[in-house]
Amino acid sequence: xxxxxxxxxxxxxxxxxxxxxxxxxxxxxxxxxxxxxxxxxxxxxxxxxxxxxxxxxxxxxxxxxxxxxxxxxxxxxxxxxxxxxxxxxxxxxxxxxxxxxxxxxxxxxxxxxxxxxxxxxxxxxxxxxxxxxxxxxxxxxxxxxxxxxxxxxxxxxxxxxxxxxxxxxxxxxxxxxxxxxxxxxxxxxxxxxxxxxxxxxxxxxxxxxxxxxxxxxxxxxxxxxxxxxxxxxxxxxxxxxxxx
Amino acid sequence: xxxxxxxxxxxxxxxxxxxxxxxxxxxxxxxxxxxxxxxxxxxxxxxxxxxxxxxxxxxxxxxxxxxxxxxxxxxxxxxxxxxxxxxxxxxxxxxxxxxxxxxxxxxxxxxxxxxxxxxxxxxxxxxxxxxxxxxxxxxxxxxxxxxxxxxxxxxxxxxxxxxxxxxxxxxxxxxxxxxxxxxxxxxxxxxxxxxxxxxxxxxxxxxxxxxxxxxxxxxxxxxxxxxxxxxxxxxxxxxxxxxxxxxxxxxxxxxxxxxxxxxxxxxxxxxxxxxxxxxxxxxxxxxxxxxxxxxxxxxxxxxx
Numbered sequence: 001x002x003x004x005x006x007x008x009x010x011x012x013x014x015x016x017x018x019x020x021x022x023x024x025x026x027x028x029x030x031x032x033x034x035x036x037x038x039x040x041x042x043x044x045x046x047x048x049x050x051x052x053x054x055x056x057x058x059x060x061x062x063x064x065x066x067x068x069x070x071x072x073x074x075x076x077x078x079x080x081x082x083x084x085x086x087x088x089x090x091x092x093x094x095x096x097x098x099x100x101x102x103x104x105x106x107x108x109x110x111x112x113x114x115x116x117x118x119x120x121x122x123x124x125x126x127x128x129x130x131x132x133x134x135x136x137x138x139x140x141x142x143x144x145x146x147x148x149x150x151x152x153x154x155x156x157x158x159x160x161x162x163x164x165x166x167x168x169x170x171x172x173x174x175x176x177x178x179x180x181x182x183x184x185x186x187x188x189x190x191x192x193x194x195x196x197x198x199x200x201x202x203x204x205x206x207x208x209x210x211x212x213x214x215x216x217x218x219x220x221x222x223x224x225x226x227x228x229x230x231x232x233x234x235x236x237x238x239x240x241x242x243x244x
Numbered sequence: 245x246x247x248x249x250x251x252x253x254x255x256x257x258x259x260x261x262x263x264x265x266x267x268x269x270x271x272x273x274x275x276x277x278x279x280x281x282x283x284x285x286x287x288x289x290x291x292x293x294x295x296x297x298x299x300x301x302x303x304x305x306x307x308x309x310x311x312x313x314x315x316x317x318x319x320x321x322x323x324x325x326x327x328x329x330x331x332x333x334x335x336x337x338x339x340x341x342x343x344x345x346x347x348x349x350x351x352x353x354x355x356x357x358x359x360x361x362x363x364x365x366x367x368x369x370x371x372x373x374x375x376x377x378x379x380x381x382x383x384x385x386x387x388x389x390x391x392x393x394x395x396x397x398x399x400x401x402x403x404x405x406x407x408x409x410x411x412x413x414x415x416x417x418x419x420x421x422x423x424x425x426x427x428x429x430x431x432x433x434x435x436x437x438x439x440x441x442x443x444x445x446x447x448x449x450x451x452x453x454x455x456x457x458x459x460x461x462x463x464x465x466x467x468x469x470x471x472x473x474x475x476x477x478x479x480x481x482x483x484x485x486x487x488x489x490x491x492x493x494x495x496x497x498x499x500x501x502x503x504x505x506x507x508x509x510x511x512x513x514x515x516x517x518x519x520x521x522x523x524x525x526x527x528x529x530x531x532x533x534x535x536x537x538x539x540x541x542x543x544x545x546x547x548x
Contacts, residue, residue: 194418194421194423194424195423195424195425196425197425197428197503198503198504198505199418199419199421199424199425199502199503199504199505199506200418200504200505200506201418
């Protein structure tokens with residue numbers, strides 16, 4: 001899911017008006033700055049790649065192929081974020097971050113990469129664009145926060161763009177999984193049937209359907225969490241506008 | 245004749261979170277009566293410090309570090325359910341669910357298999373072992389175990405039952421499936437597995453009896469367990485929680501017997517959970533008893 005924009009907005013990334021809690025050491029901070037800069041750059045490369053391909057072809061169909069490699073590199077690279085939480089240099093929950101990153105990696109590799117026939121679907125563009133914009137904002141947010149120079153615009157963008165990007169990403173993801181279903185069923189992709197020596201079976205087609213169903217309880221929770229975060233982080237802005 | 249001086253206390257109870265005064269009792273003798281009908285005693289947590297540990301039922305007012313006006317903090321533990329109820333429910337489920345799959349009740353497998361039996365004798369053996377295991381657990385819950393706490397939070401029963409019942413259904417589905425494949429090394433493998441299983445069942449039961457005998461009926465005392473005349477308890481020399489060690493062994497035996505991946509998964513998850521519990525128990529033994537034997541490991545001799 002295009003969820004990583006949430007949940008990681010904890011202590012080390014708040015602006016300097018908050019009391020500074022025990023954050024990462026200087027070496028860890030330097031590493032994290034480099035990491036976040038590289039990731040920002042990576043997703044910018046993807047953004048530029050999409051624009052250039054669109055201008056070159058004159059249509060928005062089949063743009064996936066033009067950014068397939070950087071998408072795989074940089075989305076997979078996000079696995080490091082789980083390590084950051086586990087080691088403690090980022091104050092987020094390992095479980096939450098793990099879940100978010102794994103769902104992205106799942107969509108990138110286990111759906112889009114594995115089922116060639118969906119790569120030309122427009123739904124793929126839908127979630128790639130959502131992810132790209134989200135990640136550019138999110139990684140630059142972290143970069144600036146670590147350097148204690150967070151422009152309000154970035155903070156605002158992070159806690160506002162999700163209103164559109166999040167449903168957009170979810171729609172793209174669900175439509176892509178849905179498009180993959182018939183091919184998975186026909187080819188028995190990633191499925192194990194009985195009988196076999198380990199007395200186990202797995203039906204990837206059914207699994208994908210269950211994944212789609214899981215969006216129903218999960219998406220609203222994550223969405224409303226972001227809305228609550230927004231009130232907390234940007235809250236004072238609303239008060240001023242009410243006074244007018 | 246001399247009269248024994250009786251000390252009376254004034255007691256006030258505040259909510260641990262809001263600090264609202266919930267009730268005030270004057271002239272309290274030794275025992276603090278439970279003060280509410282809505283919050284039945286099992287869900288009341290009374291402590292001296294709002295963030296501190298709960299006082300125990302046995303604590304006596306006179307022996308607590310309070311002045312003549314004692315202030316206690318109350319925390320609602322949420323709806324509670326008795327341990328015995330939880331255990332009975334979570335163990336009865338797997339027993340019955342497995343049998344449903346064994347007898348191939350309709351709507352599980354294809355209709356032509358309804359109420360048929362497996363042609364593999366290991367499947368019958370597995371059913372006996374699985375059922376025996378859970379019947380043993382139920383009987384132990386009723387007649388052997390002496391629980392430290394009466395109750396646990398209500399939501400635990402949903403969590404625990406999902407775990408036990410879910411895994412039981414998953415395992416039973418494959419073992420009793422018409423397309424089940426018996427173990428690769430046939431009778432040899434099954435015989436070894438059965439030996440391991442039975443050995444560990446007896447071992448596990450021996451430990452439960454030894455632990456029960458440590459504690460007189462109705463008491464909640466804690467003592468260091470030691471090996472008894474029963475050879476199955478000699479493992480106490482090397483391990484703090486041999487009941488978990490034997491439990492792991494039983495399930496390894498069952499995995500070997502059925503050669504079924506979901507059983508292996510259940511064994512692994514159980515092992516992880518039991519290791520967490522064993523480590524906790526080991527740590528509290530070390531904290532409570534200064535003369536605790538140093539050779540012991542929590543769950544696996546010398547390893548874990």
